[in-house]
Amino acid sequence: MRKFLLYKPYQILNLPQRISLPQSLLIPVSTIFFNRISLTSPVMSTCAFQLKLDPLTGNSEWIVVEEQDEQDEVVGNNQNTFLATTSYLDMLNDTYRNMAYRRAIENTITEPCHVIDIGAGTGLLSMMAARVMDEVSGSEVEDGRNVTAFESYLPMGKLMRKVLKENAMEKKIRIVHKRSDEVEMGVDIHSPAYVMVSEILDSELLGEGLIPSLQHAHDVLLVKNPKTVPYRATIYGQLVESSFLQKLHDLYSCEVEVSDGLHLVPFGSKRILGIKPKQYAMQCSAMSKEIKLLSEPFRIFEFEFSKRPESQREIDLHINTTKDGVIHAIISWWVLQLDSTGHIFYSTAPEWIQSSKNQESQPHISGFQNWCDHWKQCVWFVPEIGSLTLRDTNVHLQAIQNITSISFRLKSNAGIEESYHENNNAGNYKINLLPERIGIYGDKDYRTAFLTAARNTLQAGDFRFCLVVDDSVFLTIVLAHLSKTAQIISIFPGLKEKASAYLDSVANANDIANGRIEVLGKRVSSLSLNDLHGEKVDMIIAEPFYYGNEGALPWQNLRFWKERTLLDPLLSEDVRIMPCKGILKACAMSLPDLWRSRMSLNDIEGFDHSCSNEMLGACGNLHPTLNGPCLPYFVWQCGVIEELSEASLIMEFDFSEPIRHCFGKTKIVFTESGVCHGFVFWIDWVLDKRNLTVISTGPVSRYWKQGVKLLSKPVAVNPTSSSCRKDEISYTEIDASFNPTTGELDIKCNLNHSQIW
Incomplete structure (x- = not known):
């Protein structure tokens, strides 16, 4: 034992x-x-x-x-x-980042000294430092005392050891399997470091523990006045108007416009269902045509890595607007100055900043990079309907920085605008969802589809018990709105008691009588006829939406099928199931930016990383026998994209039957010439078989992530087979199988019968 x-x-x-x-x-x-x-x-x-x-x-x-x-x-x-x-x-494939760090490390380490690397990952920065140390020492240093790498996660630490060994660096770098803020002087390291290199930055800058790590480093690990790479980080922001960004947080205004009689956020309780007040990482360049810029970029906070940072601070900014409009959001990004001389920069700014002719507020054009997924811009949503402003108006913005994040408040002449105060009526009833879920709950077509399908189903028979098996408060209200006699039972596996309290608080606004809705605090697998008062279920319904699973692969929402199967003994003979079917679809796409970010690693600034490929899930430039993972992405945010084929049906999941193994095969014929980098997969949910009411989660939707399977090598395609060159193909075949035990979807692709996965 x-x-x-x-x-x-x-x-x-x-x-x-x-x-x-x-x-x-x-x-x-x-x-x-x-x-x-x-x-x-x-x-x-x-x-x-x-x-x-x-x-x-x-x-x-x-x-x-x-x-x-x-x-x-x-x-x-x-x-x-x-x-x-x-x-x-993705980070290791960011050549701009790698080159900038390499140049800055070469400029910073000018003599033999002790260097620490915080959050070392594969050890790339440590190896850069060790190589420079050999050069400035005039000989190879192999006692491991000059470069110390901190990496707390065991699997990554083991991978780093493999990378170091492949590059003959294992004797030059000492690895400590601890978080840097757990390291003790004299126990884990022998002396304070003169140089610190690190890359513990996220899209917001602070979210990976930058401030506490720097504080502990300056208190314990570093000499006084150390050298650091990066040297400085500056956060910039811009006021914007965007109807799309408004929809991602202002559900109340969308419901007023839809006017379908449902009130997920009734008047007086506007913030009872919304998003968490925080910055959200998004590829803002993908929506640049829908964004109206209301100000020039402005500087927010600056952080010098060579100094101990403050845990908290607030600043007041006065920003002059450049256009009339409504401030729906504040978009922010950061610029790294990697060396002390001010010659090496890296920026996460959106493309409209990169292409701007006026660089006075953003002078470091050399620091801009191509698309990458590991660092995006951030969006702070201005609550409710935003703030109306006129051109040449002075907007008073308060920026607040704590130990892990940055937040904002717009201020009026009378003080902080009322929209930033939580509604006292919300209390513990408030439910925070991701912006995409708020956006889809305010989407007219989405609401109409479910209302129509549910209405058609309810009119087809006498339903006594309707069961909502997922986390959809929306469908619970839909059923109560459409049927005044049916008893509605909701499970809420993720939202649990919060959903019950929320429904109680909005019942009057939706004309829901007491006792119409019952929330069961049990798993579906534990339900019995006693929980249903001895009655069998007449209708099962779901979006399907499971709280916390919003970013999953599309077929992982087939949990609905699994739960419907577990409920078999409790279902009436003529039970209605919505959705009644799921359809797995795919299309071929050109995804050069995404493919470049997921391609296999070889030489990175002179260091071999090929041993990392399998463990890190590389897709591109792999050996044909290796199978890269299928990963979830918002395809519309994946840089340059182009559909090269029509959507093709691969297999169907029939929810009227118990969950089972499913197999499918389809031929995808290319309709556009170009370079195919992979295939995008999604599920269309068929709500009403008779009326063909369908909710698609494909690339056309911005509210769902799709599954992306990248090719090991890009392939030139041409829809006209008769004119194809030998290096072009006109079609492909895809085989897929679904395992009901694991929930895994196995996908194989044959390009003209030459298997590539």
């Missing part, structure tokens, strides 16, 4: 950096590190517990990730799956 000793009692959950996916995927999303005590040996070795969540059931379990021998070339499947969902690969 194994026994475990908790290594750091105060730090039970150790979340690796650069996680971009929701917690309800079938991947390990959080880690507890332990020291394992052998009963036969006094030597301790590290292992990890990781949380594995099943997307078809919502169940979770802790699994033990064993530490393998460092000589073992095999990477465990759990570690491989996890790191493939992070943004490490």
Whole structure:
């Protein structure tokens, strides 16, 4: 029997950096590190517990990730799956970032000294520092005392050791498997460092623990007045008007415009259903044509890495508007000055800043880069309808920085605008959803589709018990609105008690009588006839929407099918199921920016990273026998995109039957000439089979993520087979199979019968 000793009692959950996916995927999303005590040996070795969540059931379990021998070339499947969902690969494929860091490190390290690398990842910055150290020393330094790399996540630390070994750097760099703010002087490192290199930055700048890491580094790890790479970071912002951004947070105004009788956010409780007040990372360049700029860029905060940062500060900004309009959002980005001389920069600014002829407020044009996914712009939504302003008006903006984030307040002459105060009536009833979910709840076509399909279904029979099996407060209100006699039972597996309190608070506005809706605090697998008062269910309905699963792969919402299957004994003979069917579709696309960000790694600024490809989930330029992962993306935000074929049906999921293995095959004929980088997959939900009411989650929708499977090598395509050159193809075949046990979708593609996955 194994026994475990908790290594750091105060730090039970150790979340690796650069996680971009929701917690309800079938991947390990959080880690507890332990020291394992052998009963036969006094030597301790590290292992990890990781949380594995099943997307078809919502169940979770802790699994033990064993530490393998460092000589073992095999990477465990759990570690491989996890790191493939992070943004490490995209970051390492960012040539502008890599080159800027390399040049800055070369300019900063001018003599032999101690260098620390915080959040070392694969060790790229550490190797850059070690190489420069050899040059300034005039000889190779192999005692590991000059460069110390901190990396707390065990699988990434093991990958770093492999990378260092491949580059003959294992003796030059000392690895410490701790967070930098846990490191103790004299225990983990021998002396304060003269130079610090780091890249613990997210799209907001502060979200990966930059401030506490810098504070601890200056207090414990660094000499006084150290050198740092980066040297400085400056955050910029711009006031914008955008009807699309308004829809992502202002559900009340959208409901007023739709006027369908439903009130998810009734008057007087406008903020009871909304988004969390925070900055959201988005590819704002993708919506540049829909954005009206209301000001010039303005400077917000500046951070000098060579100085200990403050935990909190507030500043007042007075911004002159350049156009009439309504301020719906504040878009922000940052510029890194990587060296102290001010010659090397990197910027995350949107494309309209990069292409602007007037660079007075944003002078470092050399720091701009091509599309990347690991750093985006950030959007702060101005609450409710925004703030009306006229040209040449002075807007008073308050910026607040705490230890992990930055927020904003617009101020009027009388003080902070009322729209920023939480509605006292909301209390604990408020539900925070992602902006895309708020956007789709305010979408007229989406609401009309469900209203029409539900109305047609209810008119077709006498329904006594209707069961909402997902987290849809929207459909619960729809059923109560359309039927005055049916008893509505809702499960709310993710929202739980909050959804029940929310429904109570909006019942009057939606003319819902007391007792019409019952919320069961049970899993579907635990339901019995006793919970249904001895009656069988006449109707099952779902969007399907599971809270916390918004960013998952499309087929992971087939949890609805699994739960409908578990309910089989409780269903009436003529039960109606909505949606009644799911249709898996695909189309071929040109995705040069996304493919470039996911391509396999080889030489990065002179260092071989090819051993990282499988573990990081590389797709492009892999050996044909290697299979890259299918990952979820908002395709419309993936840089340059072009559809090269019509949407093709691959397989159908019939929800009138129990969940089962499904297989499908289709031929995709290219309709446009170009370069195919991969295929995009999604599910169309058929609500009403008779009237063919369909909700599509394909690339045309901005509110859903699609699954993207990239080719190992881009392929030239031409729809006219008779004129195709030998290096062009006119069609492809896709085979897919769905496993009802794991929820996995296995996809294979044959380009003119030459298998590429």
